[in-house]
Amino acid sequence: MLTSKQKKHLRAESHHVQPIFQVGKAGVNENMTTQMEEALEKRELIKVSILQNCFEDNKEVADQIAKSTGAQIVQVIGNTIILYKESKENKQIELP
Template sequence: MLTGKQKRFLRSKAHHLNPIFQVGKGGVNENMIKQVSEALEARELMKISILQNCDDDKNAVADQLARGAKAELVQLIGNMIVLYKESKENKQILLP
């Protein structure tokens, strides 16, 4: 579980990132969760955008992705999700 200070730090780091994945009409599936998990192992911090045509609730989408990838939900603002997961082999971000 991340503290408020750590979440603020990660939000500031994620501000300049571009979204890597998009959740669209198909919603969240196993393949997407696998790809998100692999990308988090490589990057630790990433943005995912939710498209207008997504039928699912954005809170449910964020929760599904975070649980599936075993990551921390840093922020859900508008249609943008920020996820963080500490990398086992490629550690780049040092939390305060």
């Protein structure tokens, strides 16, 4: 579990990161979560954009992604989810 100090640090780090995944009306599927896991291993910190045609609640989508990828939710703000998962082989972000 991330502390508030760590979340604050990760939010600052994610400021310049562009969303690399989009969740639409089909919702979250197995193929998408597999790709997210690979991206998290490579980058550690990713943003996911939720499109307007997604019928699920943003927090539910974030929980679903976090549960299936093993990532931790840094923040859900508007239609954007910020996720963090420490990389096993490619550690780049040093948490306070």
